[in-house]
Amino acid sequence: MQEELITIGELATRTRLSLKALRLYGDRGLLPPARVDPRTGFRRYGPAQVERARRIVLLRATGMSLTRIVEVLDSSGEKPVRLLTSYWREQESVHVARRAAVGYAREVLTGRSPTMYEVSERDVPEQKVLFIQRHVTAADLPGFLADSSELLFSHLRQAKACLSGPLFAVYHGLVSKDSDGPVEICAPTQSPDVEPAGHIGVRIEPAHREAYTALTKQHEGYSAMAAAHDAVGVWLAEHGYAVSASHREVYYPNWATAEPGEHVADVAIPFRPGPISDLGKVNR
Structure with a gap:
């Protein structure tokens, strides 16, 4: 019938x-x-x-x-439930990150010196990096990070080369709902045989000293990252250091699999002693 x-x-x-x-x-x-x-x-x-x-x-x-x-x-079997569960975990992670950002903003608005982020210093040696650069807003950033990382990994595999350190992103401008960077995704390598191809460039990242704060998995969302960028910038200003290059985020290999309390990323800003530079206004 x-x-x-x-x-x-x-x-x-x-x-x-x-x-x-x-x-x-x-x-x-x-x-x-x-x-x-x-x-x-x-x-x-x-x-x-x-x-x-x-x-x-x-x-x-x-x-x-x-x-x-x-x-x-359009999925079948148990996959629809797995997809829904994965989605909700992402939403809970976003909520935790926003809660951390609200706490940080509350400290700023009340005039107190924020204490949520512990900032340290380290020296970073000169390194060769493959990179992809694009203008992206906050909504497009996760997809750009994922797609660019895969393209860089594929290029390294084709050249029979490997990473010499964790992936990192360089933020040459503010990335938000309204501002679109630009952003570079960088893959360091020591291989002399890797060459530019298509949208992938190759350059030398200069040696520098940077201030950084470590973030756990539960604080890797956009909101918490934005607060961390601000916190490191404030630390530099309080110590009389001048920003010498664009803000960056370092992503460790356990990014996708880590438990909430595990260290997965750093927010870092290269600096030099001296007057505050206009570059200090550039953040995520």
Whole structure:
């Protein structure tokens, strides 16, 4: 027996979704109708679309993006639950990072000297690095970090070379919802055979001294990172040091697998003794 199809209006009534949302989901491939009349363009939906719409509503209530909802709903077996669990862990991590940033901002707004971040100094030797540079906002930053890292790793493999230290990002300008850097993702290597290719450049990173603060996995989110950049900059100003190069973040190999309390990254700023430089205004 052929299943009974319903109109988009009836689907809206059953799901409480607006006609605008249903059309948007259909156009995005998230909720395609069971049938579209080739002459009138009228959309018809079956029981499968009603159930799918119900699941979209539930997942949107968690704050999940439409792109990720497609991935969840188009998966099978236990994968949808794993994807949802992974998404929620990310959201909890973001919440923890924002809570740390709020605590830091509260100290700043009350006029107290922030104490949340312990800042140290170290010397960094000259090193050869492969790099990819792009203008990105905060929303695009995670994808750029992941994609660029994979391209750099692939280039190293093709050259039969390897990393000589952890990946790091150089922030030549502020990265936020409104500001787009630019940002360089850098892979250090000692191989003399690695050459530029496509969007991948090669340069020598000068030796320098830098101030840095170590971050754990639970504080690796954007908000906590932004507070850490500010804290290191304040430390430099208080010690009378001049910023000598752009801010950076160092990412250690355990970044993706670490427990909440494990050290996964550093926020660092190269400096030299002397008057405060205008470069000190450049941060994440």
